[in-house]
Amino acid sequence: MDRANLALASHLAQRGHPVRLVAHRVADELRALPNVRFIPVPKPAGAYLLGEPLLDAAGRLWALRTLAEGGEVVANGGNCTVPAVNWIHYVHGAYASEATGTPLRQLKAHVSQRYYRYTERRAVRRARLVIANSERTREDILQATGIPAGRVHVIYLGSDPHRFQPVSAQERKDARAALGWPESRRIALFVGALGDRRKGFDSLVSAWERLCAHELWDVDLKVVGDGPQREAWEHEVQARSLRGRIQFLGFRKDVPKLLAAGDLLVSPTRYEPYGLGVQEALCAGLPALVSRRAGVAERYPEALQELLLEDPDDVAELVRRLEGWRAREAELAPHVSELSGKLRAWTWERMAVELVELLERDRAR
Numbered sequence: 469m470d471r472a473n474l475a476l477a478s479h480l481a482q483r484g485h486p487v488r489l490v491a492h493r494v495a496d497e498l499r500a501l502p503n504v505r506f507i508p509v510p511k512p513a514g515a516y517l518l519g520e521p522l523l524d525a526a527g528r529l530w531a532l533r534t535l536a537e538g539g540e541v542v543a544n545g546g547n548c549t550v551p552a553v554n555w556i557h558y559v560h561g562a563y564a565s566e567a568t569g570t571p572l573r574q575l576k577a578h579v580s581q582r583y584y585r586y587t588e589r590r591a592v593r594r595a596r597l598v599i600a601n602s603e604r605t606r607e608d609i610l611q612a613t614g615i616p617a618g619r620v621h622v623i624y625l626g627s628d629p630h631r632f633q634p635v636s637a638q639e640r641k642d643a644r645a646a647l648g649w650p651e652s653r654r655i656a657l658f659v660g661a662l663g664d665r666r667k668g669f670d671s672l673v674s675a676w677e678r679l680c681a682h683e684l685w686d687v688d689l690k691v692v693g694d695g696p697q698r699e700a701w702e703h704e705v706q707a708r709s710l711r712g713r714i715q716f717l718g719f720r721k722d723v724p725k726l727l728a729a730g731d732l733l734v735s736p737t738r739y740e741p742y743g744l745g746v747q748e749a750l751c752a753g754l755p756a757l758v759s760r761r762a763g764v765a766e767r768y769p770e771a772l773q774e775l776l777l778e779d780p781d782d783v784a785e786l787v788r789r790l791e792g793w794r795a796r797e798a799e800l801a802p803h804v805s806e807l808s809g810k811l812r813a814w815t816w817e818r819m820a821v822e823l824v825e826l827l828e829r830d831r832a833r
Contacts, residue, residue: 481501624814
């Protein structure tokens with residue numbers, strides 16, 4: 469979400485357009501541009517739930533002013549209710565996260581979900597034009613809000629081909645050496661927050677336990693990400709005697725290096741509007757085993773359908789898919805390479821250009 473918004477704002481600002489950004493924070497590279505004005509909105513106690521009403525109020529104030537001056541306004545989901553453009557990256561009405569932790573944390577999650585669903589439905593119904601990041605997101609929007617189908621358009625998220633690109637065999641070897649990963653083992657990566665069951669990490673751990681029961685399974689799992697459930701999962705992995713086969717790396721800023729050193733990305737997500745992490749892995753030349761429920765799955769060709777998981781709750785299927793990848797790794801490689809090239813060609817700049825052209829066509833009607 470942040471990366472997509474950054475791409476659009478940068479595209480407009482670098483072409484000399486005055487850009488107003490109403491947000492809790494923005495990237496320093498945007499704030500440094502002379503034609504960008506940042507309108508900061510406080511987030512009391514660092515809580516998004518407390519900051520949302522303030523963001524909506526400030527957004528509506530500046531949106532109405534901008535529209536009156538002949539400008540265009542783009543909001544995200546329920547952040548701001550204005551009769552303009554709504555660019556949606558996540559549909560709260562499509563998935564209810566299972567609250568975990570203390571009773572207070574569960575109560576907060578319940579209140580947040582109800583609030584976000586209400587503001588999302590209100591904002592989307594008010595929007596003149598709605599943009600979704602996948603066909604899956606488009607269908608979720610239509611079901612959650614009931615707005616006419618003709619108002620919702622799909623523009624896929626872009627890519628950064630300079631940051632995420634295939635590496636040579638030597639570069640891969642160097643990346644492994646720098647990370648201290650042995651050349652003799654295959655490495656699978658899971659990238660995602662460990663906060664609830666949405667990313668499907670529970671299914672992946674159960675599948676890994678079954679796979680590691682067979683001595684021929686020569687793949688280790690590296691977990692990239694943090695969250696309130698990380699400590700509990702570390703204890704669970706130890707209790708299942710998987711400590712040597714599953715390693716938690718925590719939050720990392722060197723994801724491109726990790727992808728360069730890996731062999732596979734696994735994302736058995738229960739809900740994913742798009743799946744930018746999966747796309748980045750593919751751009752880096754890695755095969756990615758992902759749930760068919762993710763929007764990015766729409767971009768997989770027929771030759772890679774076996775990397776799509778039908779049911780993220782079906783551990784047996786996940787085991788079969790992982791075993792299938794390991795057995796046919798070499799056969800899948802050229803098809804992964806072809807998809808990688810297509811995804812890298814659809815850059816953030818191309819995405820921004822198409823989005824702006826869509827807005828201009830809509831305004832001209």
